[in-house]
Amino acid sequence: AQSVTQPDIHITVSEGASLELRCNYSYGATPYLFWYVQSPGQGLQLLLKYFSGDTLVQGIKGFEAEFKRSQSSFNLRKPSVHWSDAAEYFCAVGDGQAGTALIFGKGTTLSVSS
Amino acid sequence: SQTIHQWPATLVQPVGSPLSLECTVEGTSNPNLYWYRQAAGRGLQLLFYSVGIGQISSEVPQNLSASRPQDRQFILSSKKLLLSDSGFYLCAWGRMTGVGGYTFGSGTRLTVV
Numbered sequence: 088a089q090s091v092t093q094p095d096i097h098i099t100v101s102e103g104a105s106l107e108l109r110c111n112y113s114y115g116a117t118p119y120l121f122w123y124v125q126s127p128g129q130g131l132q133l134l135l136k137y138f139s140g141d142t143l144v145q146g147i148k149g150f151e152a153e154f155k156r157s158q159s160s161f162n163l164r165k166p167s168v169h170w171s172d173a174a175e176y177f178c179a180v181g182d183g184q185a186g187t188a189l190i191f192g193k194g195t196t197l198s199v200s201s
Numbered sequence: 202s203q204t205i206h207q208w209p210a211t212l213v214q215p216v217g218s219p220l221s222l223e224c225t226v227e228g229t230s231n232p233n234l235y236w237y238r239q240a241a242g243r244g245l246q247l248l249f250y251s252v253g254i255g256q257i258s259s260e261v262p263q264n265l266s267a268s269r270p271q272d273r274q275f276i277l278s279s280k281k282l283l284l285s286d287s288g289f290y291l292c293a294w295g296r297m298t299g300v301g302g303y304t305f306g307s308g309t310r311l312t313v314v
Binding site for chain 2: 119128
């Protein structure tokens with residue numbers, strides 16, 4: 088069965104420090120991978136997506152993610168975290184087929200300390 | 202540009218009362234539409250999705266139902282709410298292929314008392 092695992096429920100990083108949020112997936116076909124961010128009480132905003140090609144993808148707000156097929160991972164990174172990055176982050180996987188839905192991980196909450 | 206509207210933003214309803222949450226999309230046609238529920242620590246649970254008018258797929262047996270009376274309108278309903286229906290409900294739309302990911306509405310916080 089398809090699944091997405093975000094091993095870290097909660098992460099705290101200092102402002103200005105680097106960030107890596109982990110995402111592992113189990114998917115039979117070639118996956119389409121996404122990272123979303125959610126501020127408290129808000130909907131989800133798409134940060135970046137991977138379909139094919141270059142395995143390092145750039146997103147909004149200075150985020151990037153790297154697809155590693157051998158490790159079934161799609162980790163999200165940012166070189167220098169800002170206080171405004173504090174939010175919940177979701178990884179999702181899909182197959183790009185009509186009529187199917189994305190599968191989301193349970194999310195990682197990021198806190199930023201000053 | 203495409204926009205998605207979801208309302209109301211917050212709702213407090215007594216147990217046993219009916220529910221109707223509405224979601225509409227503008228600026229696109231034939232969208233795939235989705236209802237998710239989010240509970241603390243559980244991530245996003247897919248409730249329903251629709252690939253066309255009158256076409257509803259249910260992912261989880263529950264006290265809720267969904268309808269799509271128009272191409273860009275998706276409604277989540279219940280005849281009698283339970284306490285366990287409390288949560289944050291999110292509507293989303295995506296293109297037919299699903300390649301582009303989803304665009305989410307701003308959500309509805311439902312509290313059943």
